[in-house]
Amino acid sequence: MSETAGHRPRVLARIALLCAAAAVAAVVFTGPHGLLVLFCALVALAVMAVGGWWAIAHRGVPRVVGAVLAVAAPVGVVVLAVVSEVLLLVLLALVLWLAGLACARSALRAARPPRPMPVRETPPPLRPVLIMNPRSGGGKVERFELVRRAEELGARVVLLDTSATQDVAGLARQAVAEGADLLGVAGGDGTQALVAAVAAEHDLPFLVVSAGTRNHFAMDLGLDRTDPATCLDALRDGVELDVDLGRVGDLPFVNTVSFGAYAQIVQSPQYRDAKAVTALDALPELLVGDGGPRLTVHAGGHRLDAPQALLVSNNTYAAPDPISLGRRPRLDRGVLGVLGIRVDGAAQAAELALRGARATGLTVLSARRVTVHADAAEIPVAVDGEALNLPTPVVCTLAVHALRVRVPRDRPGADPLPQDLGPRLDWHNVVRLAFARTENHP
Incomplete structure (x- = not known):
């Protein structure tokens, strides 16, 4: 590790400790009123949870009372802070503490950089077939012109008939029998899992197009969920990931x-x-x-x-x-x-x-x-x-490693945020990192 790279975790750890100390100082400066507000905030958090439980686990009057408690508890804390004239200092302490947490996580992650999923160079597919659900995600297939863009990149598109129940896995197997060398899906996670299982069965690369509603699988692959068309870039310039495929009984699942x-x-x-x-x-x-x-x-x-x-x-x-x-x-x-x-x-x-x-x-x-x-x-x-x-x-x-997933070479979520990959936050490690020699940090 270079000297600069080794120095950065130590600096971040020291900033984290300074922010945490400043947050404590801000609370102390507020005096008894500020401590009372913070104590009441903890109580309010518990009251909100109790109110939430009553609201979801009961009907009638208990549900109404629970909903009122869940709303009134945080409002009461804010009113108390305003009346006690410590609202700004309490908010400052909260901001400093959150900044300290962010720096602490970043410091630990910088000290022990995560290992992203390894990628493998493979040639572009020659006969890709994409199965698209035109209703998925509120009509993203049409809105982003996915059919036209896929065909321009040499893919054959199979549009699902939304007026009838179709055998999606059967369509994928038929595409394989007709010579497809890549299977892809523009649809929800359930549809993706069915086609992914066929791709894994035949050791073919699988392409995910983030045209579903939530796109959890696409997010964890680092794909752009705001513009599904960018996922098609993998047909021209892509790399492969070896991904695990879940099984529940005889059924596949990706999430x-x-x-x-x-x-x-x-x-x-x-x-x-x-x-x-x-x-x-x-x-x-x-x-x-x-x-x-x-x-x-x-x-x-x-x-x-x-x-x-x-x-x-x-x-x-x-x-x-x-x-x-x-x-x-x-x-x-x-x-x-x-x-x-x-x-x-x-x-x-x-x-x-x-x-x-x-x-x-x-x-x-x-x-x-x-x-x-x-x-x-x-x-x-x-x-x-x-x-x-x-x-x-x-x-x-x-x-x-049953599933070969082809993704664009450049994708926005390939490098997750610090909280996604960083180690569990431990302030003892932060302190050691802040005062350790560069070459001896954990």
Whole structure:
């Protein structure tokens, strides 16, 4: 490592410590009123969680009271800070602390640079075939003129008939039989998984066009989700990644498999048109009633009893939590990510808000094989967002490096943000890094 590269982590670590110290000083300067505001802010966070739990796990008056608490708690803290005339100093302390956290993560990442997924040079395909769903993503195929652009680059396009159910995997196999040397998809993650399995089966490169609604797989590959047409650049100037392909029973998945509450909610025909209303209507029975089968999960050497929700992912997320999974920095590690949630009441909801990943109701781990048992012969499962019912036990595995994914040489997300790939934040390491000699930093 060059002297400049070795010096940067130490500088960032020192800035992080200065910001953290300044944040503490700002809090001390506010005096008893500022400390009271911060204490009340912690209490408000717990109250918000309790209110949120009542709002989603109950109906009627408890739901209304919970919603009021969830809104009133943070408003009360702001009012207290204004009345105590410490709002600006508290906000300054918060900004300094957040800046310190950002610098600390950047310092640790700079000291131990992450290894991105390795790429491989391969010649462009001669007979690529792309399957496109014209309704996906609200009509992105037409809006971005994907058919015309793909054909200009020498690809044959197969448009799905949205008025009838089609065998997407069958269309992909037919394309292979007719001589395709690359298979691609402009559509949602569920459609991508079906075609990806065919590509892996025949050892053909697979092309992802980010024309879906959320495009989780495209995001983790570093592709541009704002302009799907840029994904087609891989047909002309691209490289290949070796990516793992998930299996749940006999079905492929590229992102996640969900069990429990979410998997049951998406079974409702009303979910697609009214997600929030459908979820609020179903959650009370699923969380505190007997609205679903009781699950038992074996993940590696771990056992999870009766999780209310379970998410199994194709490789692990960088910082998984129940609200925002973030992204997967690598898709070639050969392990499944496991996120289980069990909240039995308002107290556990408050603990989850205050302790995060260390809360007793949240289980985060990784395993090479996950088996889900249930007290029912068949259970709802959401595979890459698609609602299915599968016989139990349900087994999730990974085919390591089974999928050759062709991506553009230049893609905006190829170098993830520091929080995506950096090591877990440990202030002891930050202190050691700040005061270590350049050649001895961790």
